[in-house]
Amino acid sequence: MxxxxxxxxxxxxxxxxxxxxxxxxxxxxxxxxxxxxxxxxxxxxxxMDARIEKRVGRNLPKALFFGLVLGFALLFSLIFVTELFMLFGAALVVFTSYELASALRFAGRDVPRIPVVIASVGVIAPAYYFGAAGLWWAFLAGAAFVTVWRLVEQLRPSLRNDPAVSLSTDLAAGIFVLAYVALLGGFAVVMTAAEGGEWWTLAYLIIVICIDIGAYVSGLSFGKTPMAPKISPKKTWEGFAGAVAVALLAGVLLAIFMLGEAWWVGLVLAGAMIVTATVGDLTESLLKRDLGIKDISTWLPGHGGFLDRLDSILPSTIAAYLVFLAFGGS
Structure with missing residues (x-):
């Protein structure tokens, strides 16, 4: 058992x-x-990421992440404490002017980076506290500072008899950086400091972002006809059409619900942004092609450099400021 x-x-x-x-x-x-x-x-x-990156030239997840970080920082500085926009603008100016000066040095222009960065940052406070006049005087003072610095550098014995040194070209490159980054960007600071101007700054930035997104989505989905193949092969007329449609819609909505203006003012603002953003984008592509580089720098993962993100925004700033003076600056 x-x-x-x-x-x-x-x-x-x-x-x-x-x-x-x-x-x-x-x-x-x-x-x-x-x-x-x-x-x-x-x-x-x-x-899929590889296909998208090959087609648009960017790592999309990284681009979205860092774009959102910058976007939230910008929103906070504009909506809650406008004085913080000076710090935000100063940080962008420092990185952007330094990377553009470095790219020009890589191409053989002896741009003095330290004075260019100092002069670029120097326009922010005058632009905020003294308006457009303060911005222009600060820009002229910065240009003089960069010129004197480069002339003093020329006194070095190692450069005095160097046939490769072109003083006029170096000075022109340095002042170009100062004008392209600090002067154009400074008008956003001028506009933000004006009464109600922070909402116009936010509006034009949103429209430019919508232009980029509209061009990206439409170009990725329907893009077949290159807009400027020798300058920027990935930009298409189909993408441009999508950018126009999204920008005009965004302009009308922002004018009515955020700026308190007539709907057609939004069309005017959006139309100006479409022109300047497209020209700025193509201009930066032409500049990179001339310098023989893909990105101005690699500081922003998924984006390239700061100028790669500000190429549409910087030229649009002065156009937005003029529209603000015409309709919202009273």
């Missing part, structure tokens, strides 16, 4: 073990299937 009970217990134990091994095998099989599916999804995602 004892032996029979032992046999039954042993048989039951064996069944339990077999059942456990079968269950464990099934679980491991399911886990293996899940892992394979995850790997397959990851591979497809990487393949």
């Amino acid at each position: 004892a032996d029979g009970r032992n046999d039954e217990a042993s048989t039951a134990t064996d069944r339990i073990r077999r059942t456990a091994r079968t269950a464990r095998g099934e679980v491991e099989g399911r886990i293996h299937e899940v892992e394979e599916r995850i790997h397959d999804i990851e591979a497809r995602a990487r393949e």
